[in-house]
Amino acid sequence: MRTITEPIIVNIGPQHPSTHGIFRMRVVLDGEVVVDLEPIFGYLHRGIEKLAETRTYTQVIPLTDRLLYLSAMACNHAYVLAVEKLAGIRVPERAEYIRVIMDELMRISSHLMAVGFFFNDMGCSVYTPLLYMYREREKILDLFEMVCGQRLTYNYMRIGGVSQDVPEEFIPALKRFVAEMPGFINEYEQLLTENEIVLFRSKGVGILPKELAINSSASGPVLRASGVKWDIRRADPYSVYDHFEFEIPTGEAGDNYDRYRVRILEMRQSVRILEQAIKQLPGGEVCSKVPHLLHPPVGETYGHIETPQGEMGFYIVSDNSIAPYRLHIRPATLINLTALKDMVVGWKLADAIITFGSIDVCMAEVDR
Amino acid sequence: MTLWPAGNYWAHFGVFAAIIIAFVLLTVMAFIWFERRAFGTFQLRWGPNRAGPFGFFQPVADAIKVLLKEDIVPAAADKLIHWLAPVIVFLPVLLIFAVIPLYKGHGLVPDLNTGILYVVAISTMSVVGVFMAGWASNNKYSLLGGMRAIAQMVSYEIPLVISIISIVLLSGSLSMYAIVGSQDIPFFLVTPLGFLIFLLSAMAEINRGPFDLLEADSEIVAGFHTEYSGMKFAMFYLAEYGHALAMSAIAATLFLGGWRGPGDGYAAIGVMWLLAKVFFIFFLLIWMRVTFPRLRVDQLMGFGWKFLFPLALINLFIVAAEVVYWGDITWWMILVNFGAAGVLILVWSRLFKLGGGRVEIEA
Numbered sequence: 001m002r003t004i005t006e007p008i009i010v011n012i013g014p015q016h017p018s019t020h021g022i023f024r025m026r027v028v029l030d031g032e033v034v035v036d037l038e039p040i041f042g043y044l045h046r047g048i049e050k051l052a053e054t055r056t057y058t059q060v061i062p063l064t065d066r067l068l069y070l071s072a073m074a075c076n077h078a079y080v081l082a083v084e085k086l087a088g089i090r091v092p093e094r095a096e097y098i099r100v101i102m103d104e105l106m107r108i109s110s111h112l113m114a115v116g117f118f119f120n121d122m123g124c125s126v127y128t129p130l131l132y133m134y135r136e137r138e139k140i141l142d143l144f145e146m147v148c149g150q151r152l153t154y155n156y157m158r159i160g161g162v163s164q165d166v167p168e169e170f171i172p173a174l175k176r177f178v179a180e181m182p183g184f185i186n187e188y189e190q191l192l193t194e195n196e197i198v199l200f201r202s203k204g205v206g207i208l209p210k211e212l213a214i215n216s217s218a219s220g221p222v223l224r225a226s227g228v229k230w231d232i233r234r235a236d237p238y239s240v241y242d243h244f245e246f247e248i249p250t251g252e253a254g255d256n257y258d259r260y261r262v263r264i265l266e267m268r269q270s271v272r273i274l275e276q277a278i279k280q281l282p283g284g285e286v287c288s289k290v291p292h293l294l295h296p297p298v299g300e301t302y303g304h305i306e307t308p309q310g311e312m313g314f315y316i317v318s319d320n321s322i323a324p325y326r327l328h329i330r331p332a333t334l335i336n337l338t339a340l341k342d343m344v345v346g347w348k349l350a351d352a353i354i355t356f357g358s359i360d361v362c363m364a365e366v367d368r
Numbered sequence: 369m370t371l372w373p374a375g376n377y378w379a380h381f382g383v384f385a386a387i388i389i390a391f392v393l394l395t396v397m398a399f400i401w402f403e404r405r406a407f408g409t410f411q412l413r414w415g416p417n418r419a420g421p422f423g424f425f426q427p428v429a430d431a432i433k434v435l436l437k438e439d440i441v442p443a444a445a446d447k448l449i450h451w452l453a454p455v456i457v458f459l460p461v462l463l464i465f466a467v468i469p470l471y472k473g474h475g476l477v478p479d480l481n482t483g484i485l486y487v488v489a490i491s492t493m494s495v496v497g498v499f500m501a502g503w504a505s506n507n508k509y510s511l512l513g514g515m516r517a518i519a520q521m522v523s524y525e526i527p528l529v530i531s532i533i534s535i536v537l538l539s540g541s542l543s544m545y546a547i548v549g550s551q552d553i554p555f556f557l558v559t560p561l562g563f564l565i566f567l568l569s570a571m572a573e574i575n576r577g578p579f580d581l582l583e584a585d586s587e588i589v590a591g592f593h594t595e596y597s598g599m600k601f602a603m604f605y606l607a608e609y610g611h612a613l614a615m616s617a618i619a620a621t622l623f624l625g626g627w628r629g630p631g632d633g634y635a636a637i638g639v640m641w642l643l644a645k646v647f648f649i650f651f652l653l654i655w656m657r658v659t660f661p662r663l664r665v666d667q668l669m670g671f672g673w674k675f676l677f678p679l680a681l682i683n684l685f686i687v688a689a690e691v692v693y694w695g696d697i698t699w700w701m702i703l704v705n706f707g708a709a710g711v712l713i714l715v716w717s718r719l720f721k722l723g724g725g726r727v728e729i730e731a
Contacts, residue, residue, distance in 0.1 A: 008508055010508045010509070010512075016587060017585055017586055018586040018587070029512075032512070032666070033727045033729075036731055051538055119601075119661060120586060121586045122586070122661040122662065123578075123584055123585075123586050123587070123661045123662025124582075124660070124661045124662075126407055126411070126657065126658055127411070127413055128410060128658050128659065131411040131412065131413065132411070132412065135412060191659075195660070195661070197578055197660050197661050197662075197663060198661055200664070200722060201661060201662075201663070201664060201667075204725065205725075332452065333490065342512050345727050345729055346726040346727045346728060347725075347726055347727075348664055348665060348666065349512070349587055349588075350584065350587045350664045350665065351664065353586055353587050
């Protein structure tokens with residue numbers, strides 16, 4: 001290493017405006033160039049996996065809300081999916097459709113926040129794109145509030161279905177939202193996609209090559225931006241995703257710009273899925289009969305879904321008691337974060353920040 | 369030189385010093401309110417609307433808040449320099465206004481014959497204060513901010529001054545009053561490229577908009593003033609808006625014709641014209657700031673040296689040739705300069721490569 005100036009060590013975080021929670025990057029700088037980077041996790045560890053082992057299967061659902069709070073519905077879904085697989089529980093078709101609707105709404109909402117915060121990190125210093133995106137997120141939160149009364153931690157999915165049917169006014173409101181969302185996405189693209197400064201800042205910056213993306217087990221938009229067409233909704237279909245037509249957008253270079261583009265394109269696909277789901281939504285019950293205290297047979301299972309951030313999986317071991325014997329979570333963002341150093345070294349400090357932002361992390365999930 | 373009131377030096381300086389301090393403080397408060405309301409409008413929200421009608425008293429409430437806050441100095445900071453920095457940053461802002469013509473022949477120093485030179489010299493001083501703040505805080509974020517400040521301000525001073533020189537050529541004088549006086553056609557029409565270059569470099573100089581790297585909140589927290597709180601922070605805040613005011617006032621004077629406008633026979637109307645132009649320029653700054661993401665530090669330097677600097681030089685040559693050829697400001701000049709500005713910007717943006725990017729690190 002040839003150093004021109006004396007290297008300095010800068011601790012970015014745990015308390016820093018752009019670490020999206022409490023995360024620490026120990027960065028060695030040569031002037032403004034990042035020479036070395038060490039991500040340090042664990043400031044938000046709450047022992048959720050251990051807590052889950054002291055609760056019944058149903059009581060674990062509220063814990064999953066707190067994991068990835070920007071896409072709590074998806075976490076609910078990942079967990080109940082694993083338990084249903086373990087205990088062999090059938091889910092009514094209407095409930096599956098409602099789950100898909102919730103998942104896709106959650107994907108739009110989460111991607112809105114991801115893109116908004118990405119531009120925040122890029123220094124839209126007074127949050128303009130983010131505030132525009134809050135406007136649409138607000139509508140999604142209203143929809144969630146209709147179905148379960150909550151706006152952040154939903155606790156809506158149940159083992160065997162969902163807690164209650166959607167209210168009458170939900171479907172018309174959803175139709176309105178689906179009709180106007182493409183216009184809003186166009187608006188963001190007008191503001192951001194061709195913006196010269198955005199291109200300067202994000203094109204070719206923070207590249208994650210295809211091989212490295214696969215080898216580091218990255219998933220979600222981070223993997224797809226590197227050009228790998230891998231989406232669990234297609235690769236290992238769950239719920240009723242095989243009933244819908246949608247595409248899996250991928251990037252080419254795997255840079256920050258591609259990760260942004262993939263998220264925008266995924267939002268468009270989510271709108272498409274929602275349109276189809278509204279048309280196909282069947283009637284019937286929304287939850288099958290499940291005993292209050294579930295005793296799944298002895299065994300182990302792994303259920304995973306495609307959350308907005310990537311693959312989230314629950315590995316559950318059952319000993320036929322009322323609580324999981326062991327529960328392990330495969331967090332999408334922790335594993336995506338492990339490639340951070342390779343993406344950042346050699347770039348400037350400002351690039352380190354936006355590359356970190358482009359991964360779309362949620363520290364609550366990383367540290368659990 | 370008119371000494372108003374009473375033809376007495378001391379009375380004149382006393383009255384005008386008071387006017388300038390009141391003008392700067394009140395306008396800065398109006399700027400703070402205006403910017404926050406404008407942000408609200410741009411971002412589909414209200415902005416301040418609780419303290420007083422339309423939130424007019426919000427800057428007052430802010431001022432009271434920062435006055436009551438504890439003033440913390442880091443244990444390992446260089447105490448004296450840490451204390452001195454905000455003062456050094458703020459003083460030049462007031463000093464600049466000594467030569468800004470408020471109205472025909474009225475100002476603290478009416479008709480300083482090297483007015484614009486004085487402005488350039490004084491406005492550069494604040495960078496010393498910024499670097500002092502960054503260095504004395506004993507914080508790496510602050511130090512990075514301070515270093516960025518030096519690089520940025522030194523680089524952007526050059527296109528700024530070159531664009532000012534074209535104005536000097538057009539008006540044939542360094543005096544601010546003579547420059548305003550010679551603007552029968554406002555100079556932003558005569559040299560649009562010069563105006564653009566001045567505006568962009570001024571934005572970088574006063575640390576605003578896409579060029580606010582000194583305090584890039586998402587990267588280095590708050591840059592050079594990370595470790596400042598209470599009244600000292602307020603001084604930096606005041607200085608930042610004061611600089612914006614100063615730059616808007618200079619731009620209004622040099623390019624938009626200062627106090628001149630229909631009905632400027634009356635002093636009050638003249639001052640209103642000046643204020644309206646100042647607020648227009650400030651609105652442009654707000655607009656840019658609220659829309660664009662921030663540039664990276666090497667891209668910022670590249671933009672300054674590879675884009676603005678050559679364009680400023682070419683613009684200077686064009687204006688100089690026109691002044692030699694026509695001798696007087698004519699409508700032809702406007703036509704030629706608008707054409708030249710369009711062609712130059714197009715051609716140069718094709719040629720312009722930012723470069724920079726990844727640095728290979730050998731293990």
